[in-house]
Amino acid sequence: MIGTVQLGLLAACVVVLVPMGLAGWHLSRNKMLFFGGALFISLAVAVHLFPYFPSLSSFIPDASSFSSSSVVILKNRDSCLPLLHEIEWNEENYGYNRSVLSWGWGRSDGSVIACDFQKLRKYDARDLLNGSWVMVAGDSQARLFVLSLLNVMLGEEEMESVRRHLFKRHSNYQAVVDGVEMKLDFIWAPYVTNLIDLIVDLSNNKSCPDVLVMGTGLWHMLHITNSTDYGMSLQRLHRSLMSFLMPVSLEFGAGPDLVSVSARPRAHLFWLGMPMLINSMLNTEEKREKMTNETQDAYNDSLHGSKLLHQSQGPFLLLDIHALSKNCGVHCTEDGMHYSEIVYEAAVQITLNALLIESQQKL
Structure with missing residues (x-):
């Protein structure tokens, strides 16, 4: 033809x-x-x-891509993904020793301007995730990420109920966002082995979320304190995930009309990085002894060496909580480990903008 x-x-x-x-x-x-x-x-x-x-x-350059300081022509919006963490933090003073911290994407780089990143508000976020299944698995950092995600999607009255149920110690959490039928699952998974078990369960059930956010390491650092073992666990997770994402054979019809096709789960994958740990602020002697700067660096090296991340052709886009928390600063944490909501708000907005890019949508 x-x-x-x-x-x-x-x-x-x-x-x-x-x-x-x-x-x-x-x-x-x-x-x-x-x-x-x-x-x-x-x-x-x-x-x-x-x-x-x-x-x-x-x-042919688009007139909208011109600015007074630079000219940027983006051939592919995928080139915007590495720029999602180009965030600037600002502290605004309101007198009487009151200040409010805010953030935004850097405006000095013409390429960041051309990407047109946006802080999605409630209705835009609900429209983007309409009918989606979102799964977040990990430790307390993942729980804080879920809180910020729901804070974008829900009203203040609904968030009061979320806070009561989400922060039950070491427990899972499920929710359905009314009006858009977005299903959210939080899975308590403090070790990489828990994440591997989760992937096996999803594979056995032949189910796959539309958005999968994973991240863990703090418990391993505290209770096992072996970056080599952590790296090997991440490599096992990588193998399990690749097997899960491989095409599966589906058969339709019967007898001579039997048709076999292949289907691949379509999931958007994000890895929730560990925050910057401030050793002197950690609240127990055991944490201060084991969770040192050197140990943090070794664990981050193990993550980047595991080939899980996009930077090494892996499946996960890194949500760099370490960089976000470091740039936010010491005043963004009270215990040197868990940071204020604004850090996880930034991570959520990075996720939403990445979903816009990967799904080739624009607001």
């Missing part, structure tokens, strides 16, 4: 050759007139061919 491009080329040949042949035959004695006719026909052909080669439009 002849495709659209082939038909376009065939039509172009007819448009070019027939008029050019006739023009050349009748106007051979007047080279200037022949040249003018050829130029006119060439322009007409270009107009006909342009719709069949949409890639040509990438060479």
Whole structure:
């Protein structure tokens, strides 16, 4: 069957050759007139061919991408993903020793401006996650992430109920956001082995969430304190996840009408990194002894060496809580481990903007 491009080329040949042949035959004695006719026909052909080669439009800059300081032309919005953490923190003073911390995407970099990141409000977030199944698995950092995610989706009265039930010690949590039918599951999983078990359960049940956020390591650092073992556990998680994400065979019909196809779970995967630990503020002697700066660095190296993250061609986009908490600063934490809601709010907004990019949507 002849495709659209082939038909376009065939039509172009007819448009070019027939008029050019006739023009050349009748106007051979007047080279200037022949040249003018050829130029006119060439322009007409270009107009006909342009719709069949949409890639040509990438060479034409969009006026909206120009600024007074720089010109940025984004060929692919995927190039915006590495810029999601380009966040600036600001402290606004209101007198009487009162100050409020705020954040926003850096405006000094033209490429960040061109990406047009936005803080999604309630209705935009609900529209984006409408009908989705979101699963978050991990330790207390993951629980704080869930709190911030629901804070975007729900009203203040609903959030009071969420806080009472979400923070039951070492427990799972489930919710359905009314009006958009977004299903949310929080799975208490303080060790990587818990995450592996979760992947096995999802695989056995042949189910896959639309958005999967995972992250753990603090408990391992405190109770096992072995970065090599942590790295090996992450590698086992990587293998389990790759097996889970591989195509599965599905069969339809019966007898000679049996049809076999392959299906791949379509999940958006995010890894919730560990925060910057401030050793002097940790609330027990055991934590101060085991959760040192050197141990933190070793655990972060194990994560980056596990090939779980996008930077190493892995499946997870990193939500860099370490960078966010470090830039927010000491005044954003009371115990050197758990940070104020604004840090996790930033992580949630990074997640939502990443989902917009990966799903090729725009508000």
